[in-house]
Amino acid sequence: MDLHSIRDNEHHTAFAKELLLNNNRGGYTIPSARLYPFQWNWDSGFIALGLLHIDLQKAMEEIRSLFKGQWSNGMLPHINFHHPDPNYFPGPDHWATNDIPERPSAVQTSGITQPPVIGFILARMNDFLVEKPAEWKTFLKEIFPKVVDSHRYLYENRDPHREGLVYIHHNWESGTDNSPVWDDILEGIDVSQARDVATLRRDIKNVDVAQRPTNENYKRYICLIDLFIKHRYKDAEIVKECPFLVQDILFNCMLVKSNQGLIELAEKLNFDASILVEWNNKTIKAIQQKLWDESCGFYYNYDLKNQRRIPIKISSGFMPLFAGICTKQQADQLVYHLQYSFVKNEEWMLCPSTAADEPAFNPLKYWRGPVWINLNWMLYHGLLRYEKTDLAHKIKEQSVQLMQTIGMFEYFDARPVSEGGTRAGLGADLFSWSAALYLDFLYDPKPF
Numbered sequence: 001m002d003l004h005s006i007r008d009n010e011h012h013t014a015f016a017k018e019l020l021l022n023n024n025r026g027g028y029t030i031p032s033a034r035l036y037p038f039q040w041n042w043d044s045g046f047i048a049l050g051l052l053h054i055d056l057q058k059a060m061e062e063i064r065s066l067f068k069g070q071w072s073n074g075m076l077p078h079i080n081f082h083h084p085d086p087n088y089f090p091g092p093d094h095w096a097t098n099d100i101p102e103r104p105s106a107v108q109t110s111g112i113t114q115p116p117v118i119g120f121i122l123a124r125m126n127d128f129l130v131e132k133p134a135e136w137k138t139f140l141k142e143i144f145p146k147v148v149d150s151h152r153y154l155y156e157n158r159d160p161h162r163e164g165l166v167y168i169h170h171n172w173e174s175g176t177d178n179s180p181v182w183d184d185i186l187e188g189i190d191v192s193q194a195r196d197v198a199t200l201r202r203d204i205k206n207v208d209v210a211q212r213p214t215n216e217n218y219k220r221y222i223c224l225i226d227l228f229i230k231h232r233y234k235d236a237e238i239v240k241e242c243p244f245l246v247q248d249i250l251f252n253c254m255l256v257k258s259n260q261g262l263i264e265l266a267e268k269l270n271f272d273a274s275i276l277v278e279w280n281n282k283t284i285k286a287i288q289q290k291l292w293d294e295s296c297g298f299y300y301n302y303d304l305k306n307q308r309r310i311p312i313k314i315s316s317g318f319m320p321l322f323a324g325i326c327t328k329q330q331a332d333q334l335v336y337h338l339q340y341s342f343v344k345n346e347e348w349m350l351c352p353s354t355a356a357d358e359p360a361f362n363p364l365k366y367w368r369g370p371v372w373i374n375l376n377w378m379l380y381h382g383l384l385r386y387e388k389t390d391l392a393h394k395i396k397e398q399s400v401q402l403m404q405t406i407g408m409f410e411y412f413d414a415r416p417v418s419e420g421g422t423r424a425g426l427g428a429d430l431f432s433w434s435a436a437l438y439l440d441f442l443y444d445p446k447p448f
């Protein structure tokens with residue numbers, strides 16, 4: 001089937017399914033052939049959910065393939081390089097993980113992680129499967145302890161003060177790669193000895209440079225990786241020297257939502273969930289105490305190195321709705337920001353990744369303004385949970401409409417055409433998690 005011809009007619013569901021199957025490489029699915037030719041961690045979580053609406057076997061394979069990359073210390077890497085592909089930088093050689101004792105033998109991987117989504121994805125999948133086949137139960141028993149190990153890794157290695165909040169040490173671990181919340185920290189990095197990697201980049205050969213991070217950004221991204229390599233990926237050493245240590249609101253909310261998913265599954269699987277409950281309560285309390293800014297009525301990231309909040313409004317700040325941890329009053333305050341600082345008027349699409357009233361807002365550049373489907377999907381479920389039903393449905397309808405009229409792109413301009421907005425898709429086309437969540441939006445078995 002020719003994907004481009006389907007786009008022009010009404011069969012968007014068939015298109016989404018075909019897209020996912022086309023991006024499947026036998027056991028795992030790449031986010032997009034044009035930009036990301038390997039298996040990415042949080043992408044795979046959302047993709048597995050989409051695959052579930054096509055073929056349970058493929059959905060289980062997706063997650064099994066992801067865990068092939070798990071390190072012996074529990075860390076679940078952000079990329080598994082299952083097969084070589086020169087069309088990406090930094091590829092496996094740049095990560096230099098080959099002689100790191102913790103790495104798995106089955107597959108080459110990167111050396112950092114990504115937002116922990118698998119716990120809640122498994123819970124959602126389990127909900128969807130009304131009749132649970134035996135192979136699903138076997139699969140859950142096999143994967144469950146591995147997901148717990150990946151959480152244990154975070155709590156034991158990324159929470160030096162035992163606060164219940166885990167830190168990330170690279171912006172790529174946040175998932176919101178070039179968000180303005182990283183600007184000050186990245187600009188503060190001493191790059192006098194850093195490599196210039198501009199000529200090694202592949203992304204800007206494939207996507208409009210205006211929509212991607214800058215070369216100066218990339219120099220800093222790689223400089224951090226070089227620091228990890230110097231310390232042979234030992235967190236206890238990295239933490240002493242790393243200029244980037246952030247307690248990220250999205251990352252910690254994903255952890256809570258996944259803890260909750262695991263706790264729910266543990267009861268059904270007869271696993272002891274007490275440690276998960278302990279971790280989770282501590283994280284919820286810490287998010288509320290440390291990341292909530294009472295004067296602004298918004299959740300901000302915390303820069304652990306410089307001990308300060310980062311007061312820039314990005315869509316990650318809405319994730320406590322998805323995790324279900326804010327009060328009704330906090331939810332009202334978040335909704336106020338969603339309607340009045342993230343967009344300029346009702347003609348705008350929800351939800352820009354950076355608030356439109358932030359000076360750094362850029363409508364076209366990656367995580368500095370454009371609308372992302374996975375954030376919208378989580379926001380939709382979060383808003384439903386707090387009975388903001390109209391707004392939730394508006395987000396779902398707009399997401400579906402964007403994908404039906406423009407395509408299953410990586411991200412979208414939130415502005416109306418009357419204010420200069422483009423209705424061309426942004427970033428990569430034929431983007432897997434957009435297609436996967438399109439399917440989940442349509443099937444939507446129940447609020448989550």
Ligand code: DGY
Pocket residue numbers: 078089172177
């Ligand atoms: C990229 O290459 O932009 C990825 O998001 C980093 O993992």
